[in-house]
Amino acid sequence: MTSAALDGLEHDDARYSLDDLLTLMSVLRDPQYGCPWDLSQDYASLVPHTLEEAYEVADVIERAAHATADENTVLAELPAELGDLLFQGVFYAQIASEQQRFDFHDVIHVLTTKMLRRHPHVFPDGSLSSRREGVLPHEVDESTVNARWEQIKQQEQLTAYEPSVLEHSVAESGSDGTSVLDGVPRGLPALSRAAKLSKKAARSGFDWPDIGGAFAKIREELAEVEEALAEGDEAHAREEVGDLLFAVVNLAHTLKADPEQVLRGTNARFETRFHHVESAIAAQGSSLKQATFPEMLTHWHAAKQREPHR
Incomplete structure (x- = not known):
């Protein structure tokens, strides 16, 4: 790392740019000037931090949606998160650049190319130039957009194995060992992955015709949990609880809920x-260990009554 690169971190303007961030990242990973912690990281060690940061973004948005006060106060946290x-993403790209695999500019190029390809209704010729030249996008409804999006993604997955299969339709998936379920990351939280698997299967027609089927499946799986427990087979009961959870995820999909x-x-x-339960019991000079379950339930229901009716 040259002194000139380090000098680049001294910024005279009021706001830093993406280039400043990339410079900062390269300095953090510099063998001479860098931070020991940053230098010790690799792709695998960053994954838990990436997941945590993604959930912190989601947490701010969720808290803003349920804010009893000004949601802008909560959303003010969003730029930092x-x-x-x-x-x-910058960190992963820096490691890759050091390994001469790719850099952050490659990430931007791949992302932009992919988004252009997946939005033919907005960018008819697959480039930004069409919009710059005033070419009007195609008028399509959301269902058509979603169907086309899935088809393009499926084609992208197929071409990862064989370029010629770009000519295949999504309906033919499976004939060459591929599946409509391909592309759902195994590293997702189980609940999120179940939702994506269910959604992809439903788009291929594997779905209940109405919400009654979803309710019936939940009752069926719950009965199987009870049956396994009645037989004293806890291992089987645990498997059935998983099936029950998946059935509830299907119900959420039917209700268009994440x-x-x-x-x-x-x-x-x-x-x-629960915080109300704790406070109410403490106000009585007692503790959770001393309180009975019925007492806790009384305070629990009192807390529910205080909530605004939805």
Whole structure:
């Protein structure tokens, strides 16, 4: 790292740029001037931090959506959290650049190319020039856009194995060993991955014709949990609980709800109610260990009554 590069961090303008961030990252990873912690990181060690930063972005948005006060106060946290998430991508790209694999500019190029390809209704000729020249986009509805998006993604996955299969339609997937479920990351949280698997299968026609089927499946899986427990087979019961959870995810899909999102909302409500239980019991000069479960339930229901009706 040259002194000139280090001097680049001294910024006279009021706002830093993306180039400043890339310079900062290269200095952090510099063998001579860098930070020991940053130098010790690799792709694998960054993954937990990347997931944490993504969830912190989601947390700010969720808290803003349920804010009892001014949501702008909560959303003021979003630039910092988005910056932390962006920094993860910059970090991965810096490591790759050191290994002479690719750099952050390659990431931007690949992303822009992919988004142009996936939005033919907005960029008819697959380039930014069409919009710059005033070419009007195609008028399509959201369902058509979603269907085309999935088709393009499927074609992208197929071409990773054999370029010629770009000519295939999505309906033919499976004939060459591929699946409509390909591309759902295995590293996703189980609830999010279940939602994506369910959604992809449904788009291929594997879905209940109405919400009644989803309810029936939940009742079926719950009965199988109870049956396994009645037989004393806890291992089987645990498997059936997994099936029950997946059936509930299908219900969420039928209701056009993101199960991860609605569960985060439930988690927030649970925390608020339980904090009320703790405070109410403490106000009585008691503790959770001393209180009975019926007493806790009384305070729990009182907390629910205090919530605004939805």
